[in-house]
Amino acid sequence: MNSVSIKKTANGAEYLKSVQIGSDCLDVDQRGILTIGGVAADRLVAEFGSPLFVISESTVRQNFRAVRRAFSERWPAPVNVMYAIKANNNLAVRAIVSAEGGGGDCFGMGELYATFQGGADPALIAMNGSLKTAQEIDEAVRRGVTINIDAEDEIDKVCAAARKYGVRAKVMLRLKILNDYLRNVGSDYMGISDEAGIYDRIEAIKFGFGPDMAAALTRRLADLPELDHVGFHYHVGRYSLRKDVITELYSGFAQAVVRLHEQTGFWPRIVDIGGGIPRERDPESRQLALNQLKIDDYAETVCGALLSNLKTTGLPTPALWLEPGRYIIGNASVLLTTIGTIKRDLGRIWVNVDSSTNLLMRIDTSASRYHILPATGMTRSFKEPALIVGLTCIPSVFSANQSIPDLAAGDVLAILDTGMYSETTSTQFNGVPRPATVLVNDGDAELIKARETVEDVFRLHQIPERLRGE
Incomplete structure (x- = not known):
């Protein structure tokens, strides 16, 4: 590193x-x-x-603007910087992000409540989580929040809420990307050596759908008039500061999106790449030394990996959503x-x-x-x-x-x-x-x-x- x-x-x-x-x-x-x-x-x-x-307050605003600028300069479609409120849920912080025009990532009823107490725009908000209750889904649909589906039985719950409120609920599917390259890549944050690799950790984590299930669910969503399937979500978090690892992670996501298009005909209007942006002073690196991977380097690496693969289809570039928390508030x-x-x-x-x-x-x-x-x-x-x-x-x-x-x-x-x-x-x-x-x-x-x-x-x-x- x-x-x-x-x-x-x-x-x-x-x-x-x-x-x-x-x-x-x-x-x-x-x-x-x-x-x-x-x-x-x-x-x-x-x-x-x-x-x-x-x-x-000034630091929060500076950090938010730095992320927005770094990605907007490198992405040819709209960019939505979504504050991950799990990092710090002070309502005043959420209000600052809202004043900056920021979206948000929330989990469960508590974070949904806090997000809107802070004045968020529902069009810029996504709800995540591997176990969303019917009550949480109902509230998210009522407010107009995009739901990142992470369990098959959520689909019926979202449809029921959409019928209840007479709307088409916006949804994305959360993907799990497995790449053999990661078998020999460790993680400073997780304390995993290169010999052990992070492949098994990513495979075992509860979030996301593998390629076969993702394809089946994409076809199913196309047949449901209550739902507006707008894209795909992918979040791996803070695994590594290495550019080669970051490139592989996001190239893998883009390649999965392209394969799903080939299999189903569906092309996303939004790709949500989650969070995990490393910071210059990075406590989770387990050391005090400063990290040289600046926000512009990170954005260049991520956007380059995504665009080089998505552009092979010749289809319109989706809007980019990302969910930084640590970088904005750390x-x-x-x-x-x-x-x-x-x-x-x-x-x-x-x-x-x-x-x-x-x-x-x-x-x-x-x-x-x-x-x-x-x-x-x-x-x-x-x-x-x-x-x-x-x-x-x-x-x-x-x-x-x-x-x-x-x-x-x-x-x-x-x-x-x-x-x-x-x-x-x-x-x-x-x-x-x-x-x-x-x-x-x-x-x-x-x-x-x-x-x-x-x-x-x-x-x-x-x-x-x-x-x-x-």
């Missing part, structure tokens, strides 16, 4: 400069305090408490966390903070690695390595070898790139309430999600009367 190594730096300010990317809204003020969207970290913690998720969020105690023993240093890896679950589930800054001591010289650990009763290691300056209880650390799969996968382990979230922009900070209380953690619990004491 091409990457840029992280050089040894003297302090937090230098470290930030060495890993900073174009859409970051991070700086250091004259006091040596980290600022996010023009708001100092110490002010944010004083006003809103700690730990605290801080989202930069570096837009910073987790501020306050040091509670520092323990020195056995030649080690443990810096204990008031958050835990239950807020960044992919550290424990996928070995993701995050950059950590001394937010209230950015110009203090680094002196020694330490372990940054959380407060819960598991090891909760944010970093096992973090360079730190002189620190003390009350100092604030900043963990970068916490926008994706942090808040949406966080838990209340040990009964610890989850943090508040604020939105920053041009020096202003606004609360967009309130901090939980202990009472909130247990609000839905009930003790049967027979178990209550007299």
Whole structure:
């Protein structure tokens, strides 16, 4: 994998400069305090408490525009950039994407609700999922959402809802593409070696239809007047940063679309390529080094692979839908966390903070690695390595070898790139309430999600009367 190594730096300010990317809204003020969207970290913690998720509105907008520009410049038909709300479901973030003209990918009733609370245009929204209930399908059809069919029995449910509302429901089929090339290609994110390959992982995953079933269902959809079959969906997610792998994945999708046309006569008006766009600071690569595969390189690779195969038919180029989540929100969020105690023993240093890896679950589930800054001591010289650990009763290691300056209880650390799969996968382990979230922009900070209380953690619990004491 091409990457840029992280050089040894003297302090937090230098470290930030060495890993900073174009859409970051991070700086250091004259006091040596980290600022996010023009708001100092110490002010944010004083006003809103700690730990605290801080989202930069400007970064969200910049990232969305970068994706839209990169693909629109390379695709000769309309492009719909659809925010994958599973990455971060703050309603304010969805509202920002809606204001930018973005579509959306949603899963189930909860994400459908959140998507429309954020002002989304139903014509630009798709519903995914391998088990969609009749209620979810009914609501999606009622709202005019495109449904990506991922189970055969969904078809009857969509038809029933379409008849109920007197509409032709828009649908796509989700495809599963198996390519022998992938038998010897690994995944940094999945921790799969090249020798093991990702072929078996893709084959075993529950999503998508193989070629024979896809052809049969395409023929079936053509005979159903209640349904408007508009295209095909394909999502493999974040497997690799290698251009050859990306080329094979999307060439395989385009070739499958062409074969289905040859078998059924159907040609899509839309191809939905899902998400999985790698980022420059990419925690899921399991390393801190920067990724050199920029958004323009990625778009060039994907569009080239698709178009070179689709154009062989001489048929019109379909509209392109894509579902980025991590790329749009990843570096837009910073987790501020306050040091509670520092323990020195056995030649080690443990810096204990008031958050835990239950807020960044992919550290424990996928070995993701995050950059950590001394937010209230950015110009203090680094002196020694330490372990940054959380407060819960598991090891909760944010970093096992973090360079730190002189620190003390009350100092604030900043963990970068916490926008994706942090808040949406966080838990209340040990009964610890989850943090508040604020939105920053041009020096202003606004609360967009309130901090939980202990009472909130247990609000839905009930003790049967027979178990209550007299």
